[in-house]
Amino acid sequence: MTRLRNEIASVWSFSLREFRMWQSYRANQVMWVADILMNSLLFFLVGRMIGTGAGNLLGPYGTNYISFILVGLAVNYLIRTNLSDPFTRVARVYWGGTMDLYLLSPMSVYTPLLGLMARSLTDDYPRVLFVAGFGYLFFGARFSGVHWALALLVTLLVFVAAFGVGAISASTFYLLDLKQGTEPLQFLVQEILAGLVAGTYYPVTVLPRALQAVALILPHTYAYDALRRLLCPGADLAAPTLIAHGWLPVAPVWTDALALAVMGAVLLPLGLHLYGRGIEKARRNGTLTRWQ
């Protein structure tokens, strides 16, 4: 119990430090808000250009394109953070030379990974709320709060599944010795596949069937589908959109939740296991930090 309390206290200490660091870069905070505002504005303008025609293309996700796109954008922020940041945070620790020092402590090898992700509490996760807020206040987005509890559950499942992929991605830093350049897993999943087939900007039903099948391997696909159904006003909970929705005798949103739960249950332990293996490999090769 003391051990667990110490681990939680350590994560909290990381959070506090990351918050202080984030606070010390004032320009970053302005850019941070500007980035969210610009992204929301961009899709508002696209929505206006398409006009009411866009609403007819949304299928079961209601008729408000801005709501549709902003839920996608918010979910994308959340997934991108959990999926991409672990690798960059581990890289930061490596180049800063502090991985040795983190390991020379009573913390578990996983605590620094979780602790460093605490940066997201200030830097990334609040974007989700800002996106929704800007969309609501300035761009006509509306959200349904009827299924808020289920939406929260799905968000939690998305969080875990995406962090599972993120932990696998982080493990490649040491396992595959990827000290420079782009990490291929996050590049493939987040930059290539998610943007193309998961339905960030359009429903997956507009894709060819083969690409719809590819979409099934991504947590993004289920996250977009479930949260748009749950949060976009006028969305239909029953109409199937993904190929997987025909596989189980339950509502599509539950299929989405189940898929995310399975992904989380498999990917998170796998990611943590591989991360631990990566650390052990680095202990053998002498590559834990840049400092030798």
Add this chain to the structure above:
Amino acid sequence: MLIDVKGLRKAYGAKTVLDGIDLQVTEGEMLGLLGPNGAGKTTLIKVLCGLLVPDAGGGTVLGYDLVQRPSEVRSRVSLVAPTADVGTDNNLTVRQNLDFWAVVYGLRGRQRTARVDAVLELVDLRDAQDAWPMHISAGMRQRLAIARGLLAENKLLFLDEPTIKLDVEGARRIRQFVRDVNQCSGVTILLTTHLMFEAEELCRRILVLDRGRIVAAGTPAELKQMVGREGRIEAVVEGLDPDRLRAAGYDCDEGGTVRVTTRAIDAETTRLLDRVAELGGRIRSLHTQEVTLEDVFFHLTGRGLEA
């Protein structure tokens, strides 16, 4: 015995970095690891900390098996890296940096505050506790790094080149702190350096490391004896006939220059000064040349330490 390891070997590819290291360190000791860059000092420290897995050999550190239970070792030792900035965050004040690490080391609440206060006092950074690390001197940053290393109150502290990149005064203060930590707090210290005088000044026992092997071990005096030659005293004496000096047993030329070769420079110098005074002469100039650890290293390896 705090450290008891045998046959440690480590290679990176074809390059052997540690080649059969046997080492025992007792509690309260300050042991110097002396060697040029690339001798394997940092690698040895990392193996002993549990940060690196040895290819062969093993033993115990703080009673824990280095190979079987490295995490137990890691959680009970402290390390100060050669670069003070490692582990120091420029976006946090001196105190905030220590607060962060104190929690990581398992200290909480009043215990944490008290410990941070104590180490700030110990390394004389109390007045700079609210300063940003980028605004304090390199020596102060190094003291901050040492303070971090002391937070956990571990029995075993590894200091890797603690005075590297510091000016003369900064280095002198760090050496003083290191001595105090060892003598007053009883912390066992394993210190690496490539500075002969630093090892000699701080350590009662020194291991000379070269190309991954311990080529000599002993007290500074024992190591100097290995060279097999003696130090020299050269004094120019005025007001005395050289024959009187020769009659007193000294090698003296017609110009009054006395030359003494000895293994006990200090004692012989004192004896010479007393004898010249007794005979009614005076010393115009005195030059001594001791055997140094540099000589020891050259004797053992055929190379200088800076090589």
